[in-house]
Amino acid sequence: MFQERTLDIFVLLILVIVPASAVVTDEPFTITLATRAVIFALAGVGLNLALGQGGLVSFGHAAFFGVGGYAMGILASHAQNYTPIMETPFLIEGTNSMPVIWLVAIVSSGLVALLVGALSLRTSGVYFIMVTLAFGQMFYYFTISWPAYGGEDGLSIYVRNQFPGLNTLDPIQFFGICFALLCIVLFLVDRLNKSPFGLALNGAHQNEERALTVGINVYRLRLVAFVISGAITGLAGALFADLNRFVSPTMFSWQISGEIMIFIILGGVARLFGPVVGAALFILLEHVLGGLSDYWFIYLGVILLAVVLFAKGGIIGKLAKREAGHGQ
Amino acid sequence: MNLLEMKEISASYGASQALFGVDLNIEDGQVVALMGRNGMGKSTTIKVICRLLKHSQGQVQFAGHDIAGLAPHKAAQLGLGLVPEGRRCFTNLSVYENLYASARAGAWDFAAVHDLFPRLAERRDQLAGSLSGGEQQMLAIGRALMTNPRLLILDEATEGLAPVVRQEIWAAIARLKQTGDLAILVVDKTLRELRQVADKVVILERGVSVWHGDMDTLTPEIRDQYLGV
Numbered sequence: 001m002f003q004e005r006t007l008d009i010f011v012l013l014i015l016v017i018v019p020a021s022a023v024v025t026d027e028p029f030t031i032t033l034a035t036r037a038v039i040f041a042l043a044g045v046g047l048n049l050a051l052g053q054g055g056l057v058s059f060g061h062a063a064f065f066g067v068g069g070y071a072m073g074i075l076a077s078h079a080q081n082y083t084p085i086m087e088t089p090f091l092i093e094g095t096n097s098m099p100v101i102w103l104v105a106i107v108s109s110g111l112v113a114l115l116v117g118a119l120s121l122r123t124s125g126v127y128f129i130m131v132t133l134a135f136g137q138m139f140y141y142f143t144i145s146w147p148a149y150g151g152e153d154g155l156s157i158y159v160r161n162q163f164p165g166l167n168t169l170d171p172i173q174f175f176g177i178c179f180a181l182l183c184i185v186l187f188l189v190d191r192l193n194k195s196p197f198g199l200a201l202n203g204a205h206q207n208e209e210r211a212l213t214v215g216i217n218v219y220r221l222r223l224v225a226f227v228i229s230g231a232i233t234g235l236a237g238a239l240f241a242d243l244n245r246f247v248s249p250t251m252f253s254w255q256i257s258g259e260i261m262i263f264i265i266l267g268g269v270a271r272l273f274g275p276v277v278g279a280a281l282f283i284l285l286e287h288v289l290g291g292l293s294d295y296w297f298i299y300l301g302v303i304l305l306a307v308v309l310f311a312k313g314g315i316i317g318k319l320a321k322r323e324a325g326h327g328q
Numbered sequence: 329m330n331l332l333e334m335k336e337i338s339a340s341y342g343a344s345q346a347l348f349g350v351d352l353n354i355e356d357g358q359v360v361a362l363m364g365r366n367g368m369g370k371s372t373t374i375k376v377i378c379r380l381l382k383h384s385q386g387q388v389q390f391a392g393h394d395i396a397g398l399a400p401h402k403a404a405q406l407g408l409g410l411v412p413e414g415r416r417c418f419t420n421l422s423v424y425e426n427l428y429a430s431a432r433a434g435a436w437d438f439a440a441v442h443d444l445f446p447r448l449a450e451r452r453d454q455l456a457g458s459l460s461g462g463e464q465q466m467l468a469i470g471r472a473l474m475t476n477p478r479l480l481i482l483d484e485a486t487e488g489l490a491p492v493v494r495q496e497i498w499a500a501i502a503r504l505k506q507t508g509d510l511a512i513l514v515v516d517k518t519l520r521e522l523r524q525v526a527d528k529v530v531i532l533e534r535g536v537s538v539w540h541g542d543m544d545t546l547t548p549e550i551r552d553q554y555l556g557v
Contacts (some may be wrong), residue, residue, distance in 0.1 A: 014441070023541065110439065111548075194425075196428055196429055196431065199418075199425045199428055199429035200429045200430075201424075202418065202420070202421060202429075203418040203426075203429050203430075206418050206419065206420065207418070209380060209400070209412075210412060210416075210418070211401075212380070212399075212400035212401045212404065213378050213380070213404055213408075213410040213455065214399060214410075214430035214471060214472065214474075214475050215401050215404030215405040215430070215475050216401055216404075216406060216429075216430070217376075217399075218401065236395045291492055
């Protein structure tokens with residue numbers, strides 16, 4: 001048994017050591033795998049705020065992941081074709097600057113989350129799951145039938161977007177960018193969880209009535225949490241699109257929503273590093289088991305079942321001391 | 329002017345009516361005991377005050393506002409502090425976090441709550457779920473006070489607690505009364521302990537407020553008629 005913080009630092013160290021050693025042994029594919037894990041972890045950290053802290057089981061976070069991805073795709077495709085996004089009433093041009101793309105991804109997925117959340121948070125339980133799933137599917141079919149940006153075929157971006165002072169096409173440098181963003185978001189989410197906002201969110205998750213009677217506006221609280229959650233997942237979507245230099249409607253598919261949820265359940269619901277551990281394990285399994293069989297999800301299913309049955313609180317919950325846990 | 333004014337309140341849970349006409353007035357700084365046997369509508373009355381249940385008839389005013397149309401959190405923000413019955417705290421938050429989550433600016437802060445319940449200061453970083461029943465009750469009262477209410481509502485505050493702990497809670501309520509401007513509505517079954525603190529009594533029977541008056545005027549006959557088993 002470890003202190004949860006010790007375990008967290010250990011996880012971060014592994015995430016640094018694996019790609020660093022891959023640089024030494026010259027295996028860029030390992031670095032790409034680590035980058036995928038980091039980006040998925042970021043998406044999971046986003047969902048964990050809503051699902052873990054807030055108890056809002058959103059089955060539609062692929063919508064925000066996809067909006068972030070398309071924010072990158074649309075901006076970068078206009079930049080590479082030298083065509084403006086729109087000319088009237090004012091000129092908006094594409095860009096291949098990562099910070100600008102991230103900002104657009106965060107804002108646009110946050111706005112979508114505001115819309116989805118404002119409507120779906122009026123329901124709860126199974127209805128909430130179904131309404132968020134429905135929104136995710138709406139985006140999926142919308143992008144399939146929208147020919148301007150590739151429709152079903154998606155959009156290819158030939159050169160990775162730029163970050164000042166770095167060569168983003170070098171795998172380890174791009175990994176560094178994603179890893180730094182993950183660390184910043186983890187730090188901010190940790191602060192948020194310990195603020196009155198995060199505590200009230202946790203309280204409302206446990207007992208809505210009790211939170212209302214101390215004067216907490218539960219609906220607004222959850223909406224804000226949902227927007228932040230969606231914005232983080234949107235940022236991850238932009239990074240994911242940049243990793244692949246490709247966006248397609250599959251980013252909106254319900255399987256993505258399910259996978260993000262699997263990261264959290266594997267790692268530990270409401271644990272700060274739960275989605276990080278879960279995403280890393282998922283990528284590892286995908287690589288190892290995926291090599292054995294195309295149907296590796298069968299094995300994943302067995303592992304998921306084992307975690308749910310025998311490791312309440314996920315892998316972190318199993319390895320860390322109980323006292324450290326919130327949201328159990 | 330009355331801080332809380334309820335007139336002819338009726339309320340139902342779906343098809344079954346629980347309140348048939350409750351009148352309840354509380355003035356600033358007053359301690360009122362709401363009494364009655366089990367199932368007579370005490371908890372329902374509190375739900376109506378806190379807007380957790382909408383009444384079907386009658387009027388309810390708090391601090392000069394008609395609160396009939398307000399959402400529960402809005403009513404709480406006007407200055408209603410509820411200490412609910414049953415399991416009372418956010419169990420997976422620490423003592424400090426429970427208090428911090430509900431804090432609103434005012435005279436009641438960490439120092440004041442710790443002064444009232446020194447045990448909460450000792451248990452500051454412990455998870456609320458691992459506290460004893462009495463300590464959880466102290467925390468629930470502390471949490472309500474941190475919202476700086478004008479009316480503190482204690483629903484069965486000492487039910488199921490050990491006699492020593494009960495005394496501690498009652499002593500704290502007596503201290504709260506002495507501080508002056510906080511009005512308190514207490515629901516409890518033990519008259520002996522209520523006598524120490526309550527100024528006025530309202531008795532409910534079958535969803536109707538059947539008797540109200542000063543604590544001193546509550547005769548043994550009235551007690552036997554409405555409260556005896």
